[in-house]
Amino acid sequence: MKQPSMWNQLLQYLYLRKKDKDAPMNTNIKFMHGMNRISIFMFIFALIVMTYRLLFKR
Numbered sequence: 001m002k003q004p005s006m007w008n009q010l011l012q013y014l015y016l017r018k019k020d021k022d023a024p025m026n027t028n029i030k031f032m033h034g035m036n037r038i039s040i041f042m043f044i045f046a047l048i049v050m051t052y053r054l055l056f057k058r
Helices: 006-013 027-056
Strands: none
Touching (some): 006 027
């Protein structure tokens, strides 16, 4: 089984690429991917807020 690269996994988390149908799936993996997805979205949101504050709050 081919190991997905970090970028492919990130694109899957952001819903920009379809999921690999050959990847194993169980409840623990679903929860792990869900938590990773939430973390990535929170990180992107924080970057947007920090950029906004840097550019417009001077």
